[in-house]
Amino acid sequence: MTHITTTRAARTGLLAAAALLLTCAVPAQAVAGREPASDWLLLTVTQGDTRPGARPGVPGTQSGATRSALLLCDPPRGHARAARACAELDATDGRIADIPLRETHCPMIYAPVTAHAHGQWRGQPVEYTRTFPNPCVMAARTGAVFAWDTEG
Known part of the structure; x- marks a missing residue:
């Protein structure tokens, strides 16, 4: 039973981390695609x-x-x-x-x-x-x- 709870917790943690990465990746791409200051x-x-x-x-x-x-x-x-x-x-x-x-x-x-x-x-x-x-x-x-x- 402990093994299932640990696996379920790890899976939930991984899903949360993946969602966080996807959420943070969009602004990072927007900043990366922005042209550097030219003045x-x-x-x-x-x-x-x-x-x-x-x-x-x-x-x-x-x-x-x-x-x-x-x-x-x-x-x-x-x-x-x-x-x-x-x-x-x-x-x-x-x-x-x-x-x-x-x-x-x-x-x-x-x-x-x-x-x-x-x-x-x-x-x-x-x-x-x-x-x-x-x-x-x-x-x-x-x-x-x-x-x-x-x-x-």
Whole structure:
């Protein structure tokens, strides 16, 4: 009798486990079939003058400190102004150079920064590097894309 009860319990347990696996398999397939996020940019900002042969984002090839962030846009995350940065990129089809110049007054202080972006937007590769005379000019020219440590 114990053998029958144990077999019946094992059979019931196996049926329950199979039902659970089938229930969980459907969402797993839906997630697996979903296209990976196509909007991401690895952003770096390096302070200081660029030395000959320097490559943004590569330690030891530029004179100043390098900060970086990974901007993801589905949903927006990666820095404090990710939603705005993603909206600006969406409006320019991922072309950072086409972000409209923001009206602002920047000091005439030479404190160069090099902005670099590498990634993809809507499945297309993005590569952007530009040196600006100071962070204010960079923010005016690139909008919220490289403004990961500021609010507003």
